[in-house]
Amino acid sequence: MLRRLRTRQVWLEISLLLVLLLGGCAARGTGPQDSSSKLDGAKYVPTLFFHGCGSSANAEMPMIRAxxxxxxxxxxxxxxxxxxxxxxWRGRFKAGDEHPIVAVQFTANRDGDYQVTAGWAKNVITGLQKTYHITRFNMVGHSMGNMAMVFYLLKNARNTHLPQLQRQVDIAGHFNGILGINDRPNRMTLTAAGKPTKLDRDYQQLLALRQRYPRQARVLNIYGDLNNGTHSDGRVSNASSKSLRYLVAGRARSYQERRIVGPNAQHSKLHDNAQVNRLLIHFLWQK
Known part of the structure; x- marks a missing residue:
């Protein structure tokens, strides 16, 4: 009887050891944290794409595929x-592919509280920092996605513990109003310095960027002009888009604007426009 008990105890100890060993193997599986441990985060500069109101990450895919x-x-x-x-998260960074793209999707894609969407953007950035230990990143925004970006910077640009912005591309940005909501064609004018003569509530908050925008960042501001007398892309006036200059040009390492003209310069067509693709690819990656 005693011999049987000892035998049973030995088998229990062996079984427990096997469970511990197998558990250890499972813990060292092929999850994102495991793959990221092999990467040098300082070499990786991801580019985050932010979509517009009522849209999705799918709208940014033509630029990403380009x-x-x-x-x-x-x-x-x-x-x-x-x-x-x-x-x-879906997908992961790969060794040697040091310019990954992150397609960001906001489930609540019509939320106009830019303090909230700025927090969502921060969660994506800090998630990349935690997993891949990145120290730098780029951002591309279309329409409302631009507001998530600039309000993120408004709140976090001075935080040296976060990854630092390198390059920012703004497409069809409505920094000081939207046609049919708080703007109308040819109403808004800009001073010689680029400041709107009338400031909406969001723009008044963004004025603090003039003291906060990161000095190392380069900015490309792309806007569309239907060339039909409205000086707009049909949704946002050119003056509203160009009002970004007053907020960041005095601090950014460089600032440039590019005007896209014609039918394919319409607001929702700018993220599927070959000329826009060429501009942002050259600006972000010198390709």
């Missing part, structure tokens, strides 16, 4: 941000 065709990267990570700010 970057892939240009040989920038073959890595596209998808970050979906829930209404509560939780980020779900």
């Amino acid at each position: 970057a892939q065709r240009a040989g920038v990267t073959q890595t596209v990570v998808h970050a979906t941000v829930a209404k509560d700010g939780h980020v779900s």
Whole structure:
């Protein structure tokens, strides 16, 4: 009887040891943290794409695919941000592919509270920092995505513990109003310094960027002009888009504007425009 008990105890100890060993192997699986430990985060400069109001990350895919065709990267990570700010990830950075793209999707894609969307953007950036230890990043925004970007910078540009912005591309930005809501064609004018003669509530908050915008960052501001007398892309006046200059040009390492003209310069067509693709690919990656 005693012999049987001892035998049983030995087998229990062996079983427990096997469980511990297998558990250790599972803990060292192929999750994002495991793959990131092999990467030198300082070498990786991801570019985050932010979509517009009522849209999705799918709208940014023509630009992303153009970057892939240009040989920038073959890595596209998808970050979906829930209404509560939780980020779900699909894909991961790959060794040697040091310019990955992150397609950001806001589930609540019509939320016009830019303090909230700025927090969502921060969650994506800090998630990349935690997983991949990045120290630098780029941003591309279309329409409302630009507001998530600039309000993120308004709140976080001085935080040296966060990754530092290198390059920013703004497409069809409505920094000081939207046609049909708080602006109308040819109403807004800019001073010689680029300041709007009338400031909406959001722009008044953004004025603090004149003291906060990161000095190392370069900015490319792309806007569309239908060339039909409205001086707009049909949704945003050129003056509203160009009002970004007054906020950042005095501090940014460089600032440039590019006007896209014609039917394909319409607001929602700018993120699927070959000329826009060429501009941002050259500006971001010198391709």
